[in-house]
Amino acid sequence: MNMEELDGFSGKEVFGQGVCYTYDDVIFHPGHIDFAAHEVELKSKISKNITLRTPLVSSPMDTVTEAGMAVAMATVGGMGFLHYNMTTEDQAENVRLVKNHTIGFITHPEVMPPSNTISDIDEMKSRRGYSSVLVTDTGKIGGKLLGIVTTRDIDLVTNRSLTLESVMTCDLLTVDDTATFEKAAEMLKASKKGKLPVVAADGTLKRLATYASLKEALLLPSAGAPSTDAKGRLLVGAAVGTRPDDKVRVARLVEEGVDAVILDSSQGDSVYQIEMIKHLKATYPSLDVIGGNVVTAAQASRLIDAGADGLRVGMGSGSICTTQEVCAVGRGQATAVYKVAALAHSRGVPIIADGGIQNSGHIVKALALGASMVMCGSMFAGTTEAPGDYFFQDGVKLKRYRGMGSLEAMSKGSDTRYLSEATHLKVAQGVAGSVKDKGSVLKMIPYLMHGVKQGFQARHCPSTAASRVLCHRAYDLDVLMLWLRSVLVACAVSVDLLVVDSGAQPLAAVSLLAADLGASGLVKGHELLYTGGMRMETRSGASQKEGGVHDMHSYEKKLW
Numbered sequence: 001m002n003m004e005e006l007d008g009f010s011g012k013e014v015f016g017q018g019v020c021y022t023y024d025d026v027i028f029h030p031g032h033i034d035f036a037a038h039e040v041e042l043k044s045k046i047s048k049n050i051t052l053r054t055p056l057v058s059s060p061m062d063t064v065t066e067a068g069m070a071v072a073m074a075t076v077g078g079m080g081f082l083h084y085n086m087t088t089e090d091q092a093e094n095v096r097l098v099k100n101h102t103i104g105f106i107t108h109p110e111v112m113p114p115s116n117t118i119s120d121i122d123e124m125k126s127r128r129g130y131s132s133v134l135v136t137d138t139g140k141i142g143g144k145l146l147g148i149v150t151t152r153d154i155d156l157v158t159n160r161s162l163t164l165e166s167v168m169t170c171d172l173l174t175v176d177d178t179a180t181f182e183k184a185a186e187m188l189k190a191s192k193k194g195k196l197p198v199v200a201a202d203g204t205l206k207r208l209a210t211y212a213s214l215k216e217a218l219l220l221p222s223a224g225a226p227s228t229d230a231k232g233r234l235l236v237g238a239a240v241g242t243r244p245d246d247k248v249r250v251a252r253l254v255e256e257g258v259d260a261v262i263l264d265s266s267q268g269d270s271v272y273q274i275e276m277i278k279h280l281k282a283t284y285p286s287l288d289v290i291g292g293n294v295v296t297a298a299q300a301s302r303l304i305d306a307g308a309d310g311l312r313v314g315m316g317s318g319s320i321c322t323t324q325e326v327c328a329v330g331r332g333q334a335t336a337v338y339k340v341a342a343l344a345h346s347r348g349v350p351i352i353a354d355g356g357i358q359n360s361g362h363i364v365k366a367l368a369l370g371a372s373m374v375m376c377g378s379m380f381a382g383t384t385e386a387p388g389d390y391f392f393q394d395g396v397k398l399k400r401y402r403g404m405g406s407l408e409a410m411s412k413g414s415d416t417r418y419l420s421e422a423t424h425l426k427v428a429q430g431v432a433g434s435v436k437d438k439g440s441v442l443k444m445i446p447y448l449m450h451g452v453k454q455g456f457q458a459r460h461c462p463s464t465a466a467s468r469v470l471c472h473r474a475y476d477l478d479v480l481m482l483w484l485r486s487v488l489v490a491c492a493v494s495v496d497l498l499v500v501d502s503g504a505q506p507l508a509a510v511s512l513l514a515a516d517l518g519a520s521g522l523v524k525g526h527e528l529l530y531t532g533g534m535r536m537e538t539r540s541g542a543s544q545k546e547g548g549v550h551d552m553h554s555y556e557k558k559l560w
C-alpha cells in the first residue's frame with residue numbers, strides 16, 4: 001500500500017500546476033470521524049510570541065477596527081488591529097481604551113454636557129441607535145458625573161429644546177471604580193436598574209455598566225477566555241506604515257502597551273519595510289512585528305530574513321480590492337496561502353491569511369492550507385462593533401465598508417501615502433460601498449468557530465487523538481490498509497502501538513504517543529498538509545455550482 005493508492009491529491013500536487021487557485025476552487029476530502037467537533041482545539045499563533053484561542057483577527061481598516069471592535073475581538077479570544085487612517089494621538093488613545101477595558105462594562109458610553117438639549121439626544125438616537133446619555137460637567141468621560149437622561153425622562157416632553165440639566169435624573173445609583181464585574185452585576189440585579197455608572201472617589205465618570213452589557217458578558221455563547229497580556233489586559237494590535245513618521249507613531253503605541261504591529265502595505269517586499277522591521281526589532285525586541293502583504297515564497301523569505309515575527313498574506317483577494325485589476329499583480333488566495341505558508345512553516349514563522357473570506361468554509365480552507373490565523377474585513381464590517389453609523393437604503397439597514405486604497409479612504413487622511421511624489425496623481429486600488437447589518441461579532445464569532453471545528457472534525461484533524469487508541473474495523477483488508485495508511489501519514493512520528501488483525505472483519509488498532517498530547521487540531525492539520533495526508537482536489541465550474549444551493553424555487557440562507 002503506498003501513497004499513490006490514496007484518493008485525491010496532496011497540496012504540493014494541487015498547487016504545483018502553474019494555475020493559481022482561490023478558496024472556492026479547492027475542496028478537501030473528508031476523513032474518518034472518531035471524536036466530537038467540540039474536541040477540536042483551534043488555538044494558534046498570530047506571530048512568533050502571541051498565541052490566540054480563536055484564530056481570527058479583524059483587519060486594520062477604518063470601517064472595521066477601532067477600539068470597540070478590538071475589545072470585542074479580544075473578548076472572544078481573537079484580536080483586533082487598529083487602522084492608522086487617524087492621527088498618532090487618536091490611535092494611541094484607541095490602544096489605551098482597549099488596554100483599560102474591563103469585560104462587561106462599556107468603556108466609552110455616550111456622554112453630553114448639561115447645556116445640550118433633548119433634540120441633541122433625538123439626533124444621536126437616529127444616528128447611533130442609543131437613547132440614553134450620561135451628563136458630565138465636561139460632556140466627556142473623565143468629567144464630574146452630574147446625572148443621567150433616559151427615555152423615561154424625555155419621552156413625554158414636547159419641548160425638545162429644553163436643556164439636559166432641566167430634565168436629567170440626579171439621584172443616581174453608582175458603583176466605585178474598584179468594583180469587580182461580579183459586584184456590579186449583583187448591584188444591577190438587586191436594584192433592577194438598567195444603568196450603573198462607575199465613578200472614581202472624586203466623582204468623575206470612569207465607565208458604565210448596563211443590564212445589557214452584563215447580560216451579554218454572562219450569556220455569551222461559550223466565548224471562553226479572552227485574549228489577554230501578562231497583566232490581564234486585553235490584547236490589541238495596530239497597523240502602521242513604513243514612512244519615517246511611523247517610527248514616532250510606533251513609539252507612542254508602545255508607550256500605551258500595544259502588543260503587536262502590522263506593517264500595512266499591499267506590497268510588503270520593499271526596502272522601506274525591511275528597514276522598518278530591522279529598526280523595530282532592534283528598538284523594541286519584545287514587540288511582535290508582522291510584515292506584509294506578500295504572496296510569494298521569495299517575498300516572504302526576505303521579510304523573515306529582516307526579522308518579521310509573522311506575515312500577512314494576500315494581494316488583491318479582498319472583497320473591496322481592485323489591485324489585480326489596476327496593477328496586474330497579485331495571486332489567487334488559496335495558492336498564495338499554501339505557497340507562503342510552506343516557506344514560512346519551514347522557518348518557524350506563522351502566517352495570517354488576509355482577505356477573501358466569505359464564510360466559515362473559507363476559514364477552514366485558509367487554516368488547512370497552512371495559515372495559522374485568518375484576517376477578515378468584510379466579514380466583520382456592518383457589525384455593531386464596526387466604526388460608523390447605520391443608515392437605511394431601500395429599507396435595508398447598512399453600514400459603510402471601504403478599501404483603504406479607495407479614493408474615499410485616501411482623501412480622509414492617507415493622502416501622503418498615495419500621492420506619487422513626482423506626479424501627485426491618485427490612483428484608487430479599492431472601492432467604497434456598504435454592507436448589511438450583521439449584529440454583534442460577539443454572537444457571530446462563536447457560531448463561525450463552531451462551523452470551523454466541524455470542518456476540522458470532518459477533515460479528521462483531532463486535537464486530542466494523540467491521547468487515545470484509534471480503532472478501525474473494515475469489511476476487507478484493502479480498505480483497512482487504506483485507513484491505516486492515512487492515520488500513519490497523519491501521525492507519522494508518534495505511533496507507539498500498532499495491531500492488525502486480518503480475520504473475517506479485519507481490525508486495526510493504533511495507539512498514539514502521548515508526546516503529541518495537547519497539539520491543537522490546527523497543528524495536526526498542518527502536519528497532515530505537509531506529509532501529504534491532507535487530500536484535496538480542484539473543483540470544476542459545474543461542481544462549484546453543485547456545491548452551492550441550486551434548483552430551489554426560493555430559499556432563505558440562515559446560518560445560525
Ligand SMILES: NC(=O)C1=CN([C@@H]2O[C@H](COP(=O)(O)OP(=O)(O)OC[C@H]3O[C@@H](n4cnc5c(N)ncnc54)[C@H](O)[C@@H]3O)[C@@H](O)[C@H]2O)C=CC1
Nearest residue numbers: 242243264265266267272293314315316323404405417429
Ligand atoms: N492586501 C491587498 O491586496 C491590498 C491592500 N491595500 C491596503 O491599502 C492600504 C495602502 O496600501 P499601499 O498603497 O500598499 O500602502 P504603502 O504605504 O505601503 O505604499 C504607498 C506608497 O508609498 C511608498 N512608500 C512606503 N514607504 C515609503 C518610504 N519610507 N519612503 C518612500 N516611499 C515609501 C510605497 O512604495 C508605495 O508606493 C493598506 O491599508 C493596505 O492594506 C491596498 C491594496 C491592496
Ligand SMILES: O=c1[nH]c(=O)c2[nH+]cn([C@@H]3O[C@H](COP(=O)(O)O)[C@@H](O)[C@H]3O)c2[nH]1
Nearest residue numbers: 059318319321356377378403404405429430
Ligand atoms: O486592493 C485592495 N485595496 C484596498 O483599498 C484595500 N483595503 C484593504 N484591502 C485588503 O483587503 C483585506 C480585507 O478583505 P475582505 O474584505 O475580503 O476581508 C484587508 O485586510 C486588506 O488586506 C485592500 N485591498
Ligand SMILES: [K+]
Nearest residue numbers: 316317318321
Ligand atoms: K478583489
